[in-house]
């Protein structure tokens with residue numbers, strides 16, 4: 294597995310980040326263990342988790358699986374902010390609870406999981422600085438933040454000598470393309486690592502959901518009613534994806550991941566699997582490159598870019614290299 298620079302940190306991570314959201318949910322601990330072993334054996338050293346996953350079970354499982362090999366991974370977790378609670382009050386306690394579940398003394402990257410209305414950026418950056426100073430997190434970042442908010446938080450960090458947000462973790466795939474507006478250009482200009490979750494649109498881009506056919510048993514579609522709707526809404530794009538995959542002799546999942554990993558500004562796709570065979574399969578997607586024509590015609594078939602009428606302003610919001 295190729296390794297890539299992680300934003301401005303000076304650290305290199307594997308281009309595949311292993312998402313663990315299914316551990317303790319659809320994936321039992323024995324299968325999670327096989328997935329972790331295989332990931333490490335194939336050079337995947339970047340793992341993503343969150344305190345919210347499976348009510349903390351995911352972190353507990355990961356902690357047991359990584360015992361005695363903690364130093365082999367660059368591990369991310371995310372703050373848990375319970376409803377009605379102040380964000381600022383939750384940062385330290387949430388990380389302490391994560392570290393207890395993980396049985397570790399630090400994580401490599403600690404993320405604000407979601408932006409919220411009514412946040413206090415100065416207090417939040419101050420709390421994040423404390424966890425870095427205490428050695429409980431090497432770096433801090435955010436998830437699901439609009440570009441202006443990352444800039445705002447980082448201006449406050451700079452003015453106060455606090456560590457800045459080095460990563461924004463956002464949804465990106467052939468169907469969800471909102472971050473092409475301002476977030477990717479900002480990431481390149483400011484060296485913010487972009488990690489992309491939902492690369493297969495929860496499985497829709499894997500080819501397992503075929504238009505007009507009921508979802509196969511034992512898939513996430515059984516508990517997520519958005520999945521069949523996404524498959525039906527994007528039939529034209531999926532038809533093109535399946536045809537392109539067939540012409541290249543690979544599964545549609547490989548084409549979807551290959552498209553994503555090569556998008557400008559993208560650091561790492563977050564690969565979430567529920568079974569070992571899915572991981573083994575997707576490792577190969579990182580060896581596939583699409584031609585420029587294939588990338589363009591595939592994206593055009595989905596037609597999911599953010600639509601803007603303005604002929605001049607729209608392109609500016611997607612332009613790289615605005616600052617010399």
Ligand SMILES: NC(=O)c1ccc[n+]([C@@H]2O[C@H](COP(=O)([O-])OP(=O)(O)OC[C@H]3O[C@@H](n4cnc5c(N)ncnc54)[C@H](OP(=O)(O)O)[C@@H]3O)[C@@H](O)[C@H]2O)c1
Nearest residue numbers: 312313314490491492493494495496499512513565567571
């Ligand atoms: N920051 C955030 O707010 C946020 C939100 C969501 C996720 N995440 C992170 O991103 C990671 C990935 O998200 P995601 O799970 O939604 O990603 P995804 O890649 O869009 O969906 C993963 C699902 O696709 C199916 N799949 C995976 N590999 C496959 C293969 N080779 N062949 C066929 N089907 C395959 C599996 O579905 P079945 O289980 O149905 O087989 C799997 O559960 C998570 O683990 C988590 O770490 C972060």
